[in-house]
Amino acid sequence: NIALASVFGVFRVVFVWAIILYLQPRIDANDPEATVNGGWGQVFAYFEREDIAKALNTNPSLHLIVQIDSDVFASQEIPEAYRFPFNKEDGTRLNVPETIMAISEKLTEAIGVEVVEAYPDRILFSIAVDASECWLLPFYFNNNKAAKTTGCLVTLNRALSQKYKFTIAGKDPDYYRKACKPILKDKRFDRNYLKNESLRIFIDGLKQFSFEEE
Numbered sequence: 001n002i003a004l005a006s007v008f009g010v011f012r013v014v015f016v017w018a019i020i021l022y023l024q025p026r027i028d029a030n031d032p033e034a035t036v037n038g039g040w041g042q043v044f045a046y047f048e049r050e051d052i053a054k055a056l057n058t059n060p061s062l063h064l065i066v067q068i069d070s071d072v073f074a075s076q077e078i079p080e081a082y083r084f085p086f087n088k089e090d091g092t093r094l095n096v097p098e099t100i101m102a103i104s105e106k107l108t109e110a111i112g113v114e115v116v117e118a119y120p121d122r123i124l125f126s127i128a129v130d131a132s133e134c135w136l137l138p139f140y141f142n143n144n145k146a147a148k149t150t151g152c153l154v155t156l157n158r159a160l161s162q163k164y165k166f167t168i169a170g171k172d173p174d175y176y177r178k179a180c181k182p183i184l185k186d187k188r189f190d191r192n193y194l195k196n197e198s199l200r201i202f203i204d205g206l207k208q209f210s211f212e213e214e
Contacts, residue, residue, distance in 0.1 A: 039077055040068065040069075040072040040075075040077040040078050041077050041078045041079060043066070043068060043078075044078060044079055044082060044110050047110045047111050048110075052064065052111055052112070052115055053112065053114075053115045053118070056115070056118075056119050056122060056123075062122070063122045063123070063124070063209060064119075064122065064123045064124070065123075065124045065125075065126050065206075066107055066111075066123075066124070066125050066126060067126040067127075067128070067132075068103070068107070068125075068126070068127060068128075069127075069128045069130060069131045069132055070086075070099050070100075070103055070127055070128065070129045070130045070131075070198075071130040071131050073086075073103060073106065074086060082106045082109075082110065084102060084106070086099060086102075096129050096149065096197040096198050096201070097197070097201065099127075099129050099198075100125075100127045100129065100198060100201055103125070103127050104125050104127065107125050111123070121208075121209070124202075124205050124206065124209060125205075126202050126206075127198060127201075127202070128198055128199070128202075129149050129197070129198035130149050130150060130152070131152050131153065133152040133153045133156045133168075134148060134149055134152035134196060134198070134199075135196055135198070135199045136152075136156055136179055136180065136182075136183070137152060137155060137156060137159075137195075137196065138192040138193060138194075138195035138196045138199070139182035139183055139188065139189075139192050140156065140159035140160075140163070140182070141155075141159065146192070146195035146196060147195055147196055147197065149197075149198070153168065156168065156179065160178075160179055164178055164179075166178070
C-alpha cells in the first residue's frame with residue numbers, strides 16, 4: 001500500500017533500524033507462473049498457509065502490519081466467513097472505532113487468537129475506514145471533507161484533478177505515488193493526519209511500535 005509506505009517515509013527517523021518488506025499475497029502461491037497480485041481475499045488465504053507464529057518466534061525483530069480497507073468486509077472480495085454488516089443490533093451504524101474493533105477481531109480470528117495475544121507489541125492492524133483513499137483527504141482538504149469515510153475516491157479525484165490534472169481511474173501505483181506526495185511533508189503530516197479518525201488510530205498504534213536495533 002503506497003499510502004502506508006508514505007507514512008513510513010514520514011517516520012523514517014523512528015524506524016531507522018527497521019527493514020520494511022511489503023508482502024503482497026499472490027493468486028496462487030504454489031504456481032511460480034502466477035505473478036499477478038491477488039485481491040483482498042488472498043490476505044486471508046495468506047494467513048491460512050503461512051506460519052505467522054513460527055516467523056515471529058524465530059525472528060525477534062520481525063513485526064507484522066496488516067493493511068486492509070474496511071469496505072471489503074461488506075463485499076464479495078473476501079471469504080463469506082469474514083464478512084459482516086456494519087450495523088449494530090439496534091440498526092445504527094458502527095462508528096469508526098467500532099468498525100476498526102470489529103475488523104481487528106476478524107483479522108485476529110484469521111491469524112489465530114493465540115498468535116495475536118502472544119505478540120501484541122509486534123502485530124498491528126492498519127484499517128482504513130472505508131478505503132485507503134480516505135486517508136489522503138486530510139492532505140487535500142481543510143474542511144469536513146478531510147474526515148470523510150464514504151465516497152473518498154470521488155472526493156479525492158476532484159482535488160487531484162485541480163492540483164495535478166489527473167484522476168485515479170484504476171489501481172495504477174504511479175497515480176497513488178503522486179497522490180501521496182503531501183504525506184511526505186513532515187509538518188503537514190503532523191498537522192493533518194488527526195483529521196481522519198481511522199488514520200489517527202493507526203498512527204497512534206504505530207507510534208507504540210518498538211523497532212530496536214538488533
